[in-house]
Amino acid sequence: MKKLYTFLLALCLKLTVFAQLTSGDIAFLHANADAPKDFSWVALVNIAAGTEIFFTEDGWNGTAFYPAITEAHILWTSPIGGITAGTVVNIAETVTANTFTCSHGTAVLASTSTDTWDFSTAGDQILAYTGTVQNPTQFIAGITVDYNPSTYNTTTMWGSNGLSNITSSALPPGLTNGVNAIAVINANNGTELDNNRYNCFITSGTKSQLLAAINNYVNWEGDNNTTYTSCATSFTVIPDALPVTLAGFTGKIENEAVHLNWQTAQEMNSSRFEIEHSTNLVTWKQIGTLAAAGNSDILKDYFFVHQNPVRGNNYYRLQMTDLDGSRKQSTVVRIAAGTKNTIKVYPVPATSYLVLETDAFSQPLPYTITDWTGKVIKKDVLKKHREHIPVAEFSPGLYLIRLAGYEAAKFLKQ
Numbered sequence: 001m002k003k004l005y006t007f008l009l010a011l012c013l014k015l016t017v018f019a020q021l022t023s024g025d026i027a028f029l030h031a032n033a034d035a036p037k038d039f040s041w042v043a044l045v046n047i048a049a050g051t052e053i054f055f056t057e058d059g060w061n062g063t064a065f066y067p068a069i070t071e072a073h074i075l076w077t078s079p080i081g082g083i084t085a086g087t088v089v090n091i092a093e094t095v096t097a098n099t100f101t102c103s104h105g106t107a108v109l110a111s112t113s114t115d116t117w118d119f120s121t122a123g124d125q126i127l128a129y130t131g132t133v134q135n136p137t138q139f140i141a142g143i144t145v146d147y148n149p150s151t152y153n154t155t156t157m158w159g160s161n162g163l164s165n166i167t168s169s170a171l172p173p174g175l176t177n178g179v180n181a182i183a184v185i186n187a188n189n190g191t192e193l194d195n196n197r198y199n200c201f202i203t204s205g206t207k208s209q210l211l212a213a214i215n216n217y218v219n220w221e222g223d224n225n226t227t228y229t230s231c232a233t234s235f236t237v238i239p240d241a242l243p244v245t246l247a248g249f250t251g252k253i254e255n256e257a258v259h260l261n262w263q264t265a266q267e268m269n270s271s272r273f274e275i276e277h278s279t280n281l282v283t284w285k286q287i288g289t290l291a292a293a294g295n296s297d298i299l300k301d302y303f304f305v306h307q308n309p310v311r312g313n314n315y316y317r318l319q320m321t322d323l324d325g326s327r328k329q330s331t332v333v334r335i336a337a338g339t340k341n342t343i344k345v346y347p348v349p350a351t352s353y354l355v356l357e358t359d360a361f362s363q364p365l366p367y368t369i370t371d372w373t374g375k376v377i378k379k380d381v382l383k384k385h386r387e388h389i390p391v392a393e394f395s396p397g398l399y400l401i402r403l404a405g406y407e408a409a410k411f412l413k414q
Contacts, residue, residue, distance in 0.1 A: 021051065021130050021140055022329065024180035024207070027214040028128075028143040029088065030197030032227045033121040038092030040103075040230040041128070041141065042214070044207045044237055045085050051078040053140070054110060054129050055091070057119055059159070059169035065136075072098060072117040073133045075110035085207075085237035088230050093117045123147060123185075123192040125158075125169040137281050139172040142181035145196055145222075157183040173282055182215045184222065193222030200231035206238045208326065243270045243322035244292065247299060250365070250404065251316060251335045258306040258335050260316055267296040274319040275304050281315055281332070292320070311338035343406045349414035350391050356401065357386040367403040371395075 024044065031039040039055075058071035065071075074091065083089070083104050090103040097116040100107040109117075111133050119126065123146030131137030144158055146168050153160045158171040158181075175181040184196045201219040202210065213219055221228075247263040260275065270292035276284045293300050306314070314337050318330035344357040356367065369378040369389075377394065382403060394413045402408045 021045075021047070021053070022138060023140050023174045024211050026053070026128060026141045027180070027211055028126065028141055028182060028198075029214065029230045029232075030228045031119060031126055031143055031145065031195070033119045033124065033145070033194040034225075034227050036092045036227070037117065037119050038090060039119070039126055039143075040088055040090040042210075042230075042235050043083050043085055043087045043089065044210060044235075047078050047083050047087075049078055049080050049082040051082070052076065052130065054131070054133065054136070055107075056111075056127050056129075056133075057117065057124050058127070059125060059167070060127060060172045062170045071111075072109060073111035074100060074107050074117065076102065076107045077105050079105045086235040088232065088234055090230065120167045121194045122167050124167045127169065127172060129172070136172075139174045140180070142169075142172060142175050143184065144169055144182075145184045145192060147185040147192055157185075178212075178215050178217075180211060180215065182217060182220070184217060184220050194224045195227045196220055196222040197228040197231060203232045203234075204236035204238065210235060210237065243268050243326065244320040244328065246318075246320075246330060249318065249330050249333055251333045252406075253309075253335060253337060256309075256337070258309045258314060258316070258337065260304045260306065260333070262302050262318065262330070264293070264296065264300045264302070267293045267300065269323040270294055271321045271323045273302060274321065275306075276317050276319060277306060277309075278315040278317075279310055279313065284317070286319075294323075309335065309337035312336065343401070343403050343409050345401060345409045345411045349412040351414050352390070352392045354389045354391050354401075354411060355386060356382060356389055356403070358382070358403065358406065365404045365406075367401060369399055369401045372398045372400070 026041045026043055029040045029042055053076045054073055055076060056071060056073040058065040058073065076091065087104060089105065091107045092101050094101055098109040125142065125144035125146060127139060128141040129136040129139045148159065148168055151160045151168060156171040157177045159168040160170060171177060171181060177183050185192065197220065198214050199219050199221050202213045244264050245266040247265040249262040251258055251260045272292050273290045274286050275288040277287045278284045287306060288304055290302055290304060314335045316333045316335065320328045320330065346355050364381045364383045366381050368376060370376050377399065391413055396413055398410060398412055400408055400410050
């Protein structure tokens with residue numbers, strides 16, 4: 001039973017980590033419309049074991065997949081041990097329709113569509129996303145080789161919203177052409193070519209440098225007769241120099257408003273913090289801006305109040321911008337408005353241990369246990385959303401446990 005509990009706990013924690021994949025964490029390297037109809041991409045971050053990414057040739061019409069998920073969707077799962085930043089993954093359809101080989105991890109058909117994977121020679125696209133087939137929550141990369149003059153959007157360089165053509169796609173939310181998506185058609189002067197690949201202009205650099213090179217159409221080549229493989233079997237991803245080192249980012253409900261607080265341990269040439277809000281993890285809106293310290297090597301505190309959160313889940317993140325315009329994104333904090341942030345403690349009464357569990361967890365939080373007179377008995381840090389706390393040496397009686405940002409809870413030690 002203990003082993004099962006540990007496994008389920010680990011699984012829950014793993015799913016929380018997997019949700020952190022974001023736009024630009026991978027980039028497409030090649031796509032062949034001719035047999036073997038394969039494609040490749042490079043991981044620009046370390047990807048944990050069991051992480052799931054979906055790939056589809058379905059077009060996005062601005063609000064949903066068109067036409068109603070009748071194109072194939074592939075589910076890729078990261079292998080045991082995960083993959084490191086710089087790993088190139090190749091996925092190819094075998095001679096058996098809708099079965100796939102994969103250089104790292106596994107790839108299987110995820111949709112119930114009867115249509116086969118068919119990256120079209122008439123122009124097509126591949127979109128990478130997380131979530132589910134019915135509910136994509138985060139688009140992380142995209143490539144299009146389609147060009148239709150009547151629906152071409154000169155701003156996004158993809159198709160326009162409201163498309164009703166399965167081989168065309170609008171640019172999905174969260175993606176920007178030239179940043180974390182690529183419209184290859186520009187490299188071919190408006191000519192649709194069957195097979196296309198990145199030419200390895202650079203294979204070593206920071207994540208932002210590699211994204212800029214790979215998603216620049218001038219660094220792509222194409223051919224109607226020759227199929228390609230990735231130009232490299234691996235890349236070298238150099239860590240970006242961080243303008244800001246976050247020491248913490250938390251939020252809590254006070255007087256029906258969300259109070260956000262973050263601390264920085266170090267700042268180098270930092271310009272500002274942009275506070276963004278979402279209710280679905282897909283559409284984000286900037287709700288405020290705070291000036292950064294610029295340069296600092298001491299702990300700095302920042303506060304922001306969101307006066308009008310929606311009832312239910314509210315998600316917050318920080319866009320940290322350097323003086324040269326480079327940006328980094330924080331982790332996401334979830335705050336449930338209309339209800340109090342609560343903790344659960346059990347079993348009650350407790351004998352040898354107490355389980356402390358939160359209803360939302362984004363980062364380690366300090367907690368304090370006091371007896372009924374207010375004497376501090378224990379101080380520690382909650383490192384995950386559910387932990388066992390030893391209480392065997394506590395004297396019998398009533399205790400109070402307080403976790404930063406949460407309502408206090410009481411428990412009885414027997």
